[in-house]
Amino acid sequence: MQPTFSEQTPATRLQAVRETIRRLENRYRRTPGSVRLLAVSKKKSAEEIIDAASAGQRDFGESYLQEALKKIAALKDQDLCWHFVGPIQKNKTRQIAAHFSWVHGIERVIVAERLSTQRPDHLPPLQVCLQVNIDRELSKSGLQYEQVPDIASALQELPNLKLRGLMAIPRRTSDTIHRRLRFAQLRALLEQLNQSGFGLDTLSMGMSGDLEDAVAEGATIVRIGTAIFGARTAG
Numbered sequence: 001m002q003p004t005f006s007e008q009t010p011a012t013r014l015q016a017v018r019e020t021i022r023r024l025e026n027r028y029r030r031t032p033g034s035v036r037l038l039a040v041s042k043k044k045s046a047e048e049i050i051d052a053a054s055a056g057q058r059d060f061g062e063s064y065l066q067e068a069l070k071k072i073a074a075l076k077d078q079d080l081c082w083h084f085v086g087p088i089q090k091n092k093t094r095q096i097a098a099h100f101s102w103v104h105g106i107e108r109v110i111v112a113e114r115l116s117t118q119r120p121d122h123l124p125p126l127q128v129c130l131q132v133n134i135d136r137e138l139s140k141s142g143l144q145y146e147q148v149p150d151i152a153s154a155l156q157e158l159p160n161l162k163l164r165g166l167m168a169i170p171r172r173t174s175d176t177i178h179r180r181l182r183f184a185q186l187r188a189l190l191e192q193l194n195q196s197g198f199g200l201d202t203l204s205m206g207m208s209g210d211l212e213d214a215v216a217e218g219a220t221i222v223r224i225g226t227a228i229f230g231a232r233t234a235g
């Protein structure tokens with residue numbers, strides 16, 4: 001029997017999201033298990049994260065540094081893998097380098113240089129993605145396509161970072177064809193980089209509202225918040 005709405009917890013919703021991903025992998029002929037689920041827990045409590053962790057979830061994404069640091073400290077015995085998915089100010093790099101395993105939204109070489117310099121010696125390289133402005137919106141963060149090869153080359157020189165791939169947050173639209181086209185363009189850019197010698201394996205794309213289009217077009221990490229933890233309060 002399906003749990004009724006009031007019985008839904010992060011653990012039960014997580015299970016449903018996992019099943020959806022398996023079904024989509026099958027429908028779009030993706031290798032089973034090739035889409036990694038990142039649970040975006042920003043604005044959610046340590047208790048809600050523990051509930052998701054009890055269902056086997058290990059990867060969690062956070063956007064707000066101070067809030068994240070409190071949860072990471074509170075959950076240090078849980079063996080979780082923390083991903084920073086928010087915008088990065090220069091003065092936040094030291095803490096991010098010390099407390100996270102992944103950073104998804106790199107768009108400036110200066111930030112990457114600081115993260116590499118500040119990465120503590122006892123930790124493995126920080127796993128990073130370059131954020132691409134796939135809709136070419138003036139107001140939106142992320143690199144233009146043309147900028148990506150040079151910045152990717154610069155990042156490869158940094159000893160304590162490992163460039164894994166590309167990340168994007170598409171414009172909100174109900175136009176599925178438009179979204180799939182944008183995701184396909186991000187995948188094409190990754191393939192182009194790999195043809196010129198980069199060994200990249202990560203496409204971080206797809207959120208609660210566009211999961212299917214992202215899996216269809218090759219996402220390897222989907223960043224899911226609302227579908228696991230419920231709506232976030234504004235502010």
Ligand SMILES: *Cc1c(COP(=O)(O)O)cnc(C)c1O
Nearest residue numbers: 040085207208209223224225226
């Ligand atoms: C909040 C956030 C998500 C999760 O979005 P949902 O729509 O709640 O799934 C994914 N990626 C980034 C970068 C985010 O900031």
